[in-house]
Amino acid sequence: MREVPDRLPMDWIAASLKRERTRAGLSLSELAKRAGIAKSTLSQLEAASGNPNVETLWALAVALGVPFSVLVEPPVQGVQVIRAGEGPGVGSEQASFVGTLLSASPPGARRDIYRIGAEPGSARAAEPHIPGTVEHLIVGTGRVKAGPAGEEAELGPGDYMTYRGDVPHSYEALMPGTTFVLVMQHV
Numbered sequence: 159m160r161e162v163p164d165r166l167p168m169d170w171i172a173a174s175l176k177r178e179r180t181r182a183g184l185s186l187s188e189l190a191k192r193a194g195i196a197k198s199t200l201s202q203l204e205a206a207s208g209n210p211n212v213e214t215l216w217a218l219a220v221a222l223g224v225p226f227s228v229l230v231e232p233p234v235q236g237v238q239v240i241r242a243g244e245g246p247g248v249g250s251e252q253a254s255f256v257g258t259l260l261s262a263s264p265p266g267a268r269r270d271i272y273r274i275g276a277e278p279g280s281a282r283a284a285e286p287h288i289p290g291t292v293e294h295l296i297v298g299t300g301r302v303k304a305g306p307a308g309e310e311a312e313l314g315p316g317d318y319m320t321y322r323g324d325v326p327h328s329y330e331a332l333m334p335g336t337t338f339v340l341v342m343q344h345v
Contacts, residue, residue, distance in 0.1 A: 168208070180344065181185060195218070224288070255275075270343060271340070273339055292321070293322075293323040295313070295339070
């Protein structure tokens with residue numbers, strides 16, 4: 159069993175960004191422009207410095223045309239256990255929202271599984287993910303309002319919903335201690 163850090167190791171992110179940018183044949187300037195971030199921010203991330211938030215990493219993933227997990231998932235060998243409250247979490251600058259990638263898509267499959275912890279206050283607005291993305295959400299505790307803009311639904315413990323993730327959508331905790339599992343399917 160391998161230890162999983164409580165924050166994303168910057169060397170994994172840096173290596174993934176460089177690898178995917180090179181595969182896409184993009185310069186630092188072009189990728190930064192496509193993602194809507196400063197070139198200096200991208201340069202810092204590729205140098206394994208800085209502290210990216212979920213919005214920055216998602217913008218980069220969309221600009222590269224890859225699932226978010228490609229940028230943050232470390233290589234896994236053998237058995238992996240991620241205890242509740244542990245794992246590489248990425249926070250949002252928009253809301254009290256922390257996503258922990260539990261499982262990235264293996265080769266040949268295109269799905270990622272996240273455990274989300276969120277607190278009331280502000281909604282986490284998500285930009286469209288790569289074309290064909292479908293999200294599946296299952297509430298564990300609390301209440302959440304989620305879904306595509308104009309089609310949001312309120313969900314409680316045990317409730318499930320699915321919706322397109324390649325359109326603007328959001329997640330908003332309605333009670334303290336809200337948790338849910340989010341499966342992102344990339345087709």
